[in-house]
Structure formats: structure tokens, C-alpha cells
Amino acid sequence: MQPTTVVSQNRRGLTAFGASLIVLIISAVGAAADVAVFGNLSWIFGVLFVLACVASALRTHVDDLVGVAIMPPLIYAVITVAVGFLHPASGSGGGLRTEAIDIGSELILRAPSLLIAELLVILVALVRARRATVARRERARALASRTRRDRDDFTPR
Structure with missing residues (x-):
């Protein structure tokens, strides 16, 4: 059994919304650091974005993995468009x-x-989904064999 986490306070894991929010915050911090240091998006944003996306895929509940799989392009677009509007590369007044x-x-x-x-x-999502499917099958088989064994124990002979 997995221990409870600081972020989600349960063993279930993050929801897709929670994972997206965490990735958005970490990516925004990376984008702000890049703009402060380099004047535009650079490697700090890229590294933090990739790490946040992978970490969220690892900590999200298996049922929400589809939402996490479609999250990176959306957050990437939000961050880059926001940086483009707030801090244009060609300066202000270009129209x-x-x-x-x-x-x-x-x-x-x-x-x-x-x-x-x-x-x-x-x-990560494919590996985790496959492992979850195998684990569910094994639990179903164990339950079926336990039920069969219990039923056989109570049949009169």
C-alpha cells in the first residue's frame, strides 16, 4: 500500500485538475525565472515544464491519466501565449x-x-495503465478463486 502524500493527503493520487494546476504553477515559476534572467523563455521553463509534467503523470490516479496525457500542450500554450502578451520578444508597440x-x-x-x-x-501513462490493468485482473482472479474455494467448502459431501 502506498503512503499518503503531502499534496493529495490520500493514497489515491492527484486528480487531473490537481496535476494540471501543479504543472501550471511550476511552469509559470520557470517562465518567470526565464523572463527575469534571459528576457524570454529559455531552458529554465523547459526543464521545469518537463519535470512537472512527468512528476504529475507519476502521481496522478490511474483513472485520470487520460486528462494528464492531454494536459502538456494546453499548459504549454497558456504559458507561452501569456509570456508573449506580457513580455513580447520584439518589444512593445509593434502592433x-x-x-x-x-x-x-x-x-x-x-x-x-x-x-x-x-x-x-x-x-508513463501507458506503463501505469498497463500495470493497473494487470493488477485489476489479478485481484479479480484472486477474488474468483477465493469465492470458488469458499463455495466448495460449504457444499455438503
């Missing part, structure tokens, strides 16, 4: 077209961190 180009280039230039995070999350 809507320049801002759209800046946001598009940020989305494209940071795509490797998104791809790495998405692939790792999908891999």
Missing part, C-alpha cells in the same frame, strides 16, 4: 501582427520541451 508573430515564434521555438514532455507523459 497586433507583431505580437502574433512573437507568440507564434515562441510556440515554435519552445516546441522541443513540449514534445519531450508529451512523449514522457504518454510513456
Whole structure:
């Protein structure tokens, strides 16, 4: 049996919403650090984003793994668009077209961190889902054999 966790206070694990919120907060901290240090998104955001996505996939309840698998592109888009609006790469006053180009280039230039995070999350989700399926089958078999054994014990001979 797994111990209770600090974040979820139960053995069940995080919900998809809780995992998304944690990834969003950690990624926002990484994006803020990148903007403060480098002036745009860089490796701090990428590393924290990937680590947060993988950690959330590891700690999320098995029933919520589908939600966690679709989470990285959504959070990635939210963070990069927010950074593009709040801190445009080409400076201010460029107009809507320049801002759209800046946001598009940020989305494209940071795509490797998104791809790495998405692939790792999908891999973790598939492994965890397979293990959960095998464990459920084993529990069902054990319950069926126990029921059969109990039924045989009570049949008159």
C-alpha cells in the first residue's frame, strides 16, 4: 500500500485538475525565472515544464491519466501565449501582427520541451495503465478463486 502524500493527503493520487494546476504553477515559476534572467523563455521553463509534467503523470490516479496525457500542450500554450502578451520578444508597440508573430515564434521555438514532455507523459501513462490493468485482473482472479474455494467448502459431501 502506498503512503499518503503531502499534496493529495490520500493514497489515491492527484486528480487531473490537481496535476494540471501543479504543472501550471511550476511552469509559470520557470517562465518567470526565464523572463527575469534571459528576457524570454529559455531552458529554465523547459526543464521545469518537463519535470512537472512527468512528476504529475507519476502521481496522478490511474483513472485520470487520460486528462494528464492531454494536459502538456494546453499548459504549454497558456504559458507561452501569456509570456508573449506580457513580455513580447520584439518589444512593445509593434502592433497586433507583431505580437502574433512573437507568440507564434515562441510556440515554435519552445516546441522541443513540449514534445519531450508529451512523449514522457504518454510513456508513463501507458506503463501505469498497463500495470493497473494487470493488477485489476489479478485481484479479480484472486477474488474468483477465493469465492470458488469458499463455495466448495460449504457444499455438503
